[in-house]
Amino acid sequence: MEISLLKLQNYRNFAELELIFEPEGALIHGKNGIGKTNLLEAISYFAFGKSFRTKHDIDLINFSKAFFRLEANFTINGKQFVFEASADKNIKQIKIDETNISKTSELFQYLKIVYFSPQDIRIISGPPAERRRFFDLAISQYSFNYLQLLRKYYRILKQRNALLKSKFNNLEKKTWDEQFIDIACQVIEFRLDYLKKFIPLLTDTYSQISNNHEELDVKYKFSFANFYGENLKDNLRNHLEETEKSEIESLRSLSGPHLDDIQFSFDLHPARSFGSQGQQRSLVIAARLVQANLISKKAKDTPILMFDDVLADLDKERALSIIHLLKKKHQIFIATPNVKNYEGFHLQNINLEELV
Amino acid sequence: MFSGLLAELVQNLKKLPGIGSKSAQRLAMYLISMEKVNALELAESIQNTVKNYKNCSVCNMLTENNPCHFCSDYTRNQNQLCIVENTQDIYLIEDTNEFKGRYFVLNNLLSPLDGIGSDEINFPKLLELLKSDGIDEIILALNPSAEGESTISFLASQFEELKVKVTRLSTGLPFGGDIEYTSSLTLGNALKRRYSVKD
Ligand SMILES: [Zn+2]
Numbered sequence: 001m002e003i004s005l006l007k008l009q010n011y012r013n014f015a016e017l018e019l020i021f022e023p024e025g026a027l028i029h030g031k032n033g034i035g036k037t038n039l040l041e042a043i044s045y046f047a048f049g050k051s052f053r054t055k056h057d058i059d060l061i062n063f064s065k066a067f068f069r070l071e072a073n074f075t076i077n078g079k080q081f082v083f084e085a086s087a088d089k090n091i092k093q094i095k096i097d098e099t100n101i102s103k104t105s106e107l108f109q110y111l112k113i114v115y116f117s118p119q120d121i122r123i124i125s126g127p128p129a130e131r132r133r134f135f136d137l138a139i140s141q142y143s144f145n146y147l148q149l150l151r152k153y154y155r156i157l158k159q160r161n162a163l164l165k166s167k168f169n170n171l172e173k174k175t176w177d178e179q180f181i182d183i184a185c186q187v188i189e190f191r192l193d194y195l196k197k198f199i200p201l202l203t204d205t206y207s208q209i210s211n212n213h214e215e216l217d218v219k220y221k222f223s224f225a226n227f228y229g230e231n232l233k234d235n236l237r238n239h240l241e242e243t244e245k246s247e248i249e250s251l252r253s254l255s256g257p258h259l260d261d262i263q264f265s266f267d268l269h270p271a272r273s274f275g276s277q278g279q280q281r282s283l284v285i286a287a288r289l290v291q292a293n294l295i296s297k298k299a300k301d302t303p304i305l306m307f308d309d310v311l312a313d314l315d316k317e318r319a320l321s322i323i324h325l326l327k328k329k330h331q332i333f334i335a336t337p338n339v340k341n342y343e344g345f346h347l348q349n350i351n352l353e354e355l356v
Numbered sequence: 357m358f359s360g361l362l363a364e365l366v367q368n369l370k371k372l373p374g375i376g377s378k379s380a381q382r383l384a385m386y387l388i389s390m391e392k393v394n395a396l397e398l399a400e401s402i403q404n405t406v407k408n409y410k411n412c413s414v415c416n417m418l419t420e421n422n423p424c425h426f427c428s429d430y431t432r433n434q435n436q437l438c439i440v441e442n443t444q445d446i447y448l449i450e451d452t453n454e455f456k457g458r459y460f461v462l463n464n465l466l467s468p469l470d471g472i473g474s475d476e477i478n479f480p481k482l483l484e485l486l487k488s489d490g491i492d493e494i495i496l497a498l499n500p501s502a503e504g505e506s507t508i509s510f511l512a513s514q515f516e517e518l519k520v521k522v523t524r525l526s527t528g529l530p531f532g533g534d535i536e537y538t539s540s541l542t543l544g545n546a547l548k549r550r551y552s553v554k555d
Binding site: 090091152155156158159160162163165166168169171172174175176178179183 | 376377466467468469471473474501502503505506509510513
């Protein structure tokens with residue numbers, strides 16, 4: 001996949017800007033605050049239907065203006081598409097080839113972008129919610145069915161929590177519980193399937209980009225007692241029965257994929273608390289690379305990669321050789337304040353200081 | 357800015373689905389500048405229709421005549437009952453030409469978030485209807501949303517003792533994505549490929 005043209009109007013700090021990109025991608029540079037991340041955010045808006053930094057489209061509108069508008073030409077699976085997005089304080093519209101899409105989630109079926117963020121380290125060092133978010137997004141890009149399933153799960157969860165807060169009758173509770181169990185287990189199966197493919201690739205990739213030889217391990221941590229060899233649904237059902245009292249007391253669902261974790265560890269110690277910053281940074285870059293790799297394997301087209309000043313975390317020689325390998329398959333965008341760090345990368349240079 | 361009667365009209369138009377402030381203003385302006393006869397005819401037609409439509413005492417559908425023309429048409433197959441969420445769904449199903457039986461409108465789906473439990477989905481009234489007539493298949497034509505699925509499984513469990521065949525629409529989607537049966541072709545196929553809830 002690649003983007004060849006991007007037009008921005010009233011988007012963040014850009015009043016009006018038109019950029020043409022080469023198939024290999026670009027090195028976007030300029031001093032801090034010049035809008036490098038804003039540019040990456042604008043491109044990836046078309047992959048997620050929203051910003052990766054804010055839920056509120058109104059934040060994306062240039063402060064003195066009433067609306068923003070984006071337009072981009074993408075090539076996906078050899079076909080050309082024109083994407084448009086605009087929003088004012090009331091309404092948001094996204095079009096593909098001049099046709100409005102009805103749900104932003106439709107975009108997941110088209111464009112795939114993997115964004116390497118400076119905040120990614122929180123996937124390793126942060127709370128479980130950060131890891132769930134990483135995997136939920138990665139699996140949604142990998143399989144559109146997962147995104148739909150996950151939405152359904154969160155809807156049922158919300159309903160079930162409302163039920164627990166109400167004076168429910170047992171028959172209705174049983175109905176909601178069975179639905180909850182059914183969809184919860186489908187979500188978990190999806191995650192386990194994905195991890196089966198993810199883990200061996202992660203081990204390989206991590207050893208390629210880090211100097212360390214510690215043993216890496218990734219495990220799915222259930223929020224309920226899941227006895228191996230026994231049926232997942234039965235395990236969750238039994239657990240719900242046993243914890244019914246505390247669920248009714250705390251007025252919410254206390255187990256399920258919304259509370260499960262995916263634990264990374266080095267030599268059997270949780271990477272979250274025991275990994276060094278360097279180990280954690282390499283690990284998270286490896287995880288993003290595997291996310292991209294799995295999309296490529298499934299989609300028959302390669303996602304666009306965006307590195308938001310994260311390669312500086314790696315050894316320079318190694319970063320260079322990784323980029324050279326990736327450049328053959330992916331369109332790559334690198335944002336950095338220090339263009340000198342990226343000498344020898346042979347990418348189109350975009351100096352934002354000359355354009356803004 | 358609009359004021360007085362016009363502002364009131366704009367406020368009322370905004371209550372319609374898909375009508376925001378701008379569209380409401382445009383429509384209001386159009387209404388006061390169009391031929392008076394036509395505008396008044398529209399107002400009268402809205403008033404008459406709204407006044408005269410009520411829920412059918414048997415099946416709950418919104419109808420001008422009570423009982424509705426489906427409930428009073430004995431040429432329809434009296435052995436099949438199709439349960440839908442709302443009146444509009446009946447017309448969607450009629451368009452497919454795949455079903456010639458009777459209908460029942462729930463008007464709600466189970467939804468704790470909206471305070472809707474089994475009493476609010478007209479369940480007692482439905483049981484009454486099932487008692488009196490020789491129905492041998494119940495089709496649960498509800499969307500496979502979280503609320504639809506829960507309502508399907510709740511009703512199915514309640515019908516177990518009735519010894520009737522209980523079926524649901526085929527979704528055509530492996531994971532029951534939240535689709536609406538919008539085109540009559542998909543809905544027709546979903547009806548044709550309906551399957552037993554027990555499977
Ligand atoms: Zn009727």
